[in-house]
Amino acid sequence: MCGILGYFGSNVQNFTSKVSLDAIAHRGPDFANATQGNTYFLGQTRLSILDLSENGNQPMFSSDNKYVIIFNGEIYNHLELRSEYLPNQNFKSTSDTETLLYGLIHYGIEFISKLNGIFAFSFYNIETKDFIIARDHFGIKPLYYYIGINEICFSSELKAILPFKKELEVDNFALKNYINFLWAPGELTPEKEFKKLHQGCYIKGNSEEMGKGEIVKYYHVPFTGKYLQKTEKQWIDELENKLIESVQRQMLSDVPVGFFLSGGLDSSLLVAIAKKIHPNSTIECFTLKTEEVEKEGFASDFEYAKSIAKHLDVNLNIVEGKIDILKDFDKIVFHLDEPQADPAPIHVLNICKAAREKGIKVLIGGTAGDDVFSGYRRHVAIPIIQKMQLIPLFLRKVIKKVASLFNRKSSFGRRINKLxxxxxxxxxxxMLGYFDWIDNETLENLFIDKNTKDKHLYFKEIIKSIPNEKSNLNKMLFWELNTFLVSHNLNYTDKLSMATGVEVRVPYLDVELVNFSTNIPPEFKLKGKEAKYLLKKVAERYLPHDVIYRPKTGFGGPVREWILNDMDAIINDYLSKETITKRGIFNYEKVQQLIADNKKGTKDVSYPIWSLLAIESWMRQFVDKNN
Structure with missing residues (x-):
């Protein structure tokens, strides 16, 4: 796990005069180095996990010095790849970087499809000047890029390459997305010309002929509308085996490995499987102690985490979850690189910091269990809204109107309104409306220059890639995997863990496991009102019933309480008339109306207000500094 920074083009000196590896030093505190030539610069900061010796350092050159690679991530099946595809290669290290290097040398771009892991890398042929810049199947590792005239630069973090452009230009459509979803899907970032490389994609080109480059999609989540017919027990047995294989693969490490243990189903099942694989090993787990999620309508996880730790006989490290939001707010936005609106990154930071202090560089977590096997409330709503479609339109409008009258200061009222x-x-x-946090009219009125571009455009475009999938649940899961998961959860998990020099692994996004999941009939994912049905049946073999079948919990903080009561000082500063007028993006009167409606309870818009604050924080830390 590392940080990468690179450039291909005609003006290397201009690039190196503006950017620095120091910007991503936190991602790789163990070693840093770079190499450059007339048309390339490749730099890396290393967090050593596999082959701790200098043989694993990067940039890594081939033995004939014709090829070089910089790599961020882990290839979990790299030993199998060595055995099957590179049996005669004379390796000098046991690192997965070297496996990737020689795999690309011998098999070219097609080798990427054989990888099972998390990665962002760049591979360069020094003789032919051909390059590849690639991101893993699900976007677990971030990769940002900027294409200029005859040049491209890229990095694990946006902050590292923003200084390359003299004047930053804010993308108002991206801001619209950040306010509506609390994150921006697809390639969008707050700056118009800096983009995120889509998951499952690579860029190929030549550093002396930059006009011939192209972006290629090498992986799609294979929702085909076809499901395998098996008994429930067969599905349970096969899913259990896939989970065991995934956890076993992802425990590959030359340094200590720990686990997130929230007390919820997803993380608890992974710990239980790890205990089955290594029954005599001491497993270090980390949990958060906080009562604040209860204020957002969720139950606390802490007591369940303690119960599971005792049940599985693992060591539980308790991390205090109290948040000083005024102190932490700007720091979190800085690490995120984007104005995401969620307090969960603070918890990731604190847990990973505690793990690192205990000497643990790798944590395994339950991220994506909900996105692969259906665990969100919006998934449970799908059978309800399918039945509602049979009701005449005028009656549905009446139901919508009645639902809007419920008090939005209560969690029940908010959920009825959302449904x-x-x-x-x-x-x-x-279904797309379940991703929204603000109605469209209010959203568009916040901007001085109205942008009527459909905020759901990316969702509608990508769904075209699975035309044969008829299940509404699977359509929703496809959206989860390609939007919310990658642009929100995976981004904050990577950025805030790497801020402390800790790698987070996510077994539910094992390539074989995800591909397997698309063959499962939807009724085994959501059975009646029981979300994650099949996963829960596997869990029954490992965990107590009350842990598996308890209400879903949150991993955040009391945002509504903060916005209504605790954050007046930052609201009055970041959303003041002077500040908003200076930016020239938002309508001050409409922003003030939004804040007033939220306080009165006529609108539930605390999270969009948080987004507005995050946008201003991002502007101050990046745009003002750069410009």
Whole structure:
């Protein structure tokens, strides 16, 4: 696990005069180095996990010095790849970087499809000047890039390459997305010309002929609309085996490995499987002690985490979850690189910091269990809204109107309003509405220059790639994997863990496991009102019933309470008339109306207000500094 920074083009000196590896030093505190030539610069900061010797250092050159690679991530199946595809290669290290290097030398770009892991890398042929810049199947590792005239630069973090452009230009459509979703899907970042490389994609080109480069999609989540027919027990047995294989693969490490243990189903099952694989090993787990999620309508996880740790006989490290939001707010936005609106990154930072202090460089967590096997409330809503589609439109409009009258200061009122928010629309639009945090009219009125571009455009475009998938649940899971998961959860998990020099691994995103999951009939993922049905059946073999079948919990903080009561000082500063007028992006009166409606309870928009604060924080830390 590391940080990478690179450039291909005609003006290397200009690039190196503006950017520095120091910007991503936190990602790789163990070693840093770079190499450059007339048309390239490749730099890396290393967090040593496999082959701790200098033989694993990067940039890594081939034995004939014709090829060089910089790599961030882990290839979990690299030993198998060595055995099957590179049996005669004389390796000098046991690192997965060297496996990747020689795999690309011998098999070219096609070798990427054989990888099972998390990665962002760049591979360069020094003689032919051909390069590859690639990101893993699910976007677990971040990769940002900027394409200029006859040049491209890229990095693990946006902050490292922003200084390359003299004047930053804010993308208002991206800001619209950050306010509506609390994150921006697809390639969008707050700056118009800096992009995120889509998951499952690579860029190929030549550093002396930059006009011939192209972006290629090498992996799609294979939702085909076809499901295998097996008994429930067969599905349970096969899923259990896939999970065991995934956990076993992802425990590959030359340094100590620990686990997140929230007390919820996803993380608890992974710890239980690890205990089965290594029954005599001491397993270090980390949990958060906080009562604040209860204020957002969720139950606390802490007591369940203690119960599971005792049940599995693992060592539980307790991390205090108290947040000083005024102190931490700007720091979190800085690490995120984007104005995401969620307090969960603070918890990731604190847990990973505690793990690192205990000498643990790798943590395994339950991220993506909900996205692969259906665990969110919006998934449980799908059977309800499918039935609602049979009701005449005028009655659905009445239901929507009645639902909007519920008090949004209560969690029950918010959920009723959300459930029927788009019930008068076609079912795809109803489902898309569950990703929204603000109605479209209010959102567009916040901007001085109205942007009527459809905020759901990316969702509607990518769904075209699975035309044969008829299950609404699987359509929603496809959206989860390609939007919310990668642009929100995976981004904050990577950025805040790497801020402390800790790598987080996510077994639910094992390539074989995800591909397997798309063959499962939807009724085994959501059975009646029981979300993650099949996963829970596997868990019954490992965990107590009350842990498996308890209400879903949150991993955040009391955002509504903070916005209504605790953050007046930052709101009055970041959203003041002077500040908003200076930016020239938002309508001050409409922003003030939003804040007033939120305080009165006529709108539930604390999270969009948080987004507005995050946008201003991002502007101050990056745009003002750069410009």
């Amino acid at each position: 029927f928010y788009n019930i008068d629309q076609p079912i795809n639009d109803t």
